[in-house]
Amino acid sequence: MKTLYLVRHAKSSWKKAHLADIDRPLNSRGKRDAPxxxxxxxxxxxxxxxxxxxxAKRARKTAFAFAKALAYPKSEIQLNPTVYEASVQxxxxxxxxxxxxxxxxxxxxxxxxxxxxxxxxxxxxxDNVPTAGVVAIEFEVDEWKEVTxxxxxMLFFEYPKKYLLK
Numbered sequence: 001m002k003t004l005y006l007v008r009h010a011k012s013s014w015k016k017a018h019l020a021d022i023d024r025p026l027n028s029r030g031k032r033d034a035p036x037x038x039x040x041x042x043x044x045x046x047x048x049x050x051x052x053x054x055x056a057k058r059a060r061k062t063a064f065a066f067a068k069a070l071a072y073p074k075s076e077i078q079l080n081p082t083v084y085e086a087s088v089q090x091x092x093x094x095x096x097x098x099x100x101x102x103x104x105x106x107x108x109x110x111x112x113x114x115x116x117x118x119x120x121x122x123x124x125x126x127d128n129v130p131t132a133g134v135v136a137i138e139f140e141v142d143e144w145k146e147v148t149x150x151x152x153x154m155l156f157f158e159y160p161k162k163y164l165l166k
Contacts, residue, residue, distance in 0.1 A: 001139070003139070004147075005046065006136075007106055009026075009062045010031070011131040012027060037134060038066035049101075050102055053080070054083040082094050092148075100142070115127075133159035
């Protein structure tokens, strides 16, 4: 059994229009929502074996906030450049190559691929995985290379607006 926690980065800032997309930081709502969602998962007893993030600043900062809430060493967060601007097929490629000693992985990245990926397993389909949203998907497989678009089951879908006001 393998479990994937798909985490969309928290809300990013557009204040500095000159910044490259990969360098956009979190805005104040993102700085509030990321720790809140990390704490929520901690309270659910979630303990991923590894945290892997897109190299985008907003994804890394989201991963750092979750790591703190989950008592996961920030220095052990892995960066994977493929996750930035990944297609659904790119996500499968990343997932299918993970070490089989890992049973649960928290992956920090971006839409629209996260919503498309989640909807392979969501019943009914999700309109959107919002910023700081988390989709947990369980795969009844022994090896990550066996993960396909047909063998997963969504366990839960959490997002800040279920709990917080704007």
